[in-house]
Amino acid sequence: MTNGEGDGGDRQVQERGIGDAAHKKSYTITCSSTFRDAIIGLAESKRANVGDIARSVVLLFPETIIAARPDPGEPARDDRETVVLKSGASAGKPWRRKPRLQARLAPGLTIPFLRRALSIALALARGHLLLDLATPEKNSQRALEVTAQNALLSARTEEVTRLRTIVSALSFDPLSGGVETRDQALFVLGLPPGSHPDQRVIRARFRALATIHHPDGEMGSHVRMSQINAAMEILRRGGN
DNA sequence: TCCCTACTCATTTTCCGCTG
DNA sequence: CAGCGGAAAATGAGTAGGGA
Structure with missing residues (x-):
C-alpha cells in the first residue's frame, strides 16, 4: 500500500479539508458479540461503517452526555469469537479472542467512551431516546437523553440550514x-x-x-x- | 471524453509483543 | 506457552489530474 507521503495530491486533500491519515488512530473496541452484531447491523442498515457511526455521535453529542451513558462493557469470559487465518505462515490456525469492532478515528478517545458513543447510536436507531422525549422530568437519565436528543436535533438543523445556503448559492436561478x-x-x-x-x-x-x-x-x-x-x-x- | 496513473482513506487481515 | 490485544500491513474503493 502507499504510505501516505504523497506531495501534490496530499496537499490537495488537506486543502479540501478531507483530513489526513496521520491524525487518525485505529481503535480496537472490545465488546460483547451481541453489541458487536447490533452495531454492525446498524451500520449496514444505514449504509455506513462503524467509524462513521462513532464519529457522528462524538461530533454531535457533548462529551458529558456520552460519558454519562452506561458503558455496554467488555464481553463475558465465555463470549469469544474464533478467527481462522486465511493465509500466511499460520494459515488455518484458529484464534480465539474477544469480540471486537475496529474503527479509525481521531486520537485521544478511549474504548469505553467509544462503546458509550456507539450505544447512543443504537438507542437512537431503536427509538429509545425519542420515547423519552415525552417525559423529560421523570428522572435524570431521561433528562440526559432528552438533552442528547435536542443536541442532535439542534446540530442537524444547523447543518441543514448551512447546506441550504450552499445549495442555494450553487444552484441555477x-x-x-x-x-x-x-x-x-x-x-x-x-x-x-x-x-x-x-x-x-x-x-x-x-x-x-x-x-x-x-x-x-x-x-x-x-x-x-x-x-x-x-x-x-x-x-x-x-x-x- | 475516455483511460490511465497516482494518491488518500477505510476496512480487513495478520502478526508480534506482552501478560498471566 | 498460550491467549490476548494493539497496531501494522494488505487490500479495496474512490477520486483527481493529465495525456491521448
Whole structure:
C-alpha cells in the first residue's frame, strides 16, 4: 500500500479539508458479540461503517452526555469469537479472542467512551431516546437523553440550514419564463449551451439534481424541480 | 471524453509483543 | 506457552489530474 507521503495530491486533500491519515488512530473496541452484531447491523442498515457511526455521535453529542451513558462493557469470559487465518505462515490456525469492532478515528478517545458513543447510536436507531422525549422530568437519565436528543436535533438543523445556503448559492436561478428551449434546458441541468450530451449523461445529471431539489427532500425546491422535469422532457423529446 | 496513473482513506487481515 | 490485544500491513474503493 502507499504510505501516505504523497506531495501534490496530499496537499490537495488537506486543502479540501478531507483530513489526513496521520491524525487518525485505529481503535480496537472490545465488546460483547451481541453489541458487536447490533452495531454492525446498524451500520449496514444505514449504509455506513462503524467509524462513521462513532464519529457522528462524538461530533454531535457533548462529551458529558456520552460519558454519562452506561458503558455496554467488555464481553463475558465465555463470549469469544474464533478467527481462522486465511493465509500466511499460520494459515488455518484458529484464534480465539474477544469480540471486537475496529474503527479509525481521531486520537485521544478511549474504548469505553467509544462503546458509550456507539450505544447512543443504537438507542437512537431503536427509538429509545425519542420515547423519552415525552417525559423529560421523570428522572435524570431521561433528562440526559432528552438533552442528547435536542443536541442532535439542534446540530442537524444547523447543518441543514448551512447546506441550504450552499445549495442555494450553487444552484441555477429558476428561469422566470419557464423552460422552453433546448439551451434553457441545458442551463437548468448545468450543461453548456449548445452541447449535445448523450442520454446517459442527461439521466445522470437529472438524477443528481432531483436528489437535491426534490420537494420532499430537505433542500427541496418545487420551482427548481418543475424546471428540471421540464428540461428533462425537452432533452428527451429532442433526442440526442 | 475516455483511460490511465497516482494518491488518500477505510476496512480487513495478520502478526508480534506482552501478560498471566 | 498460550491467549490476548494493539497496531501494522494488505487490500479495496474512490477520486483527481493529465495525456491521448
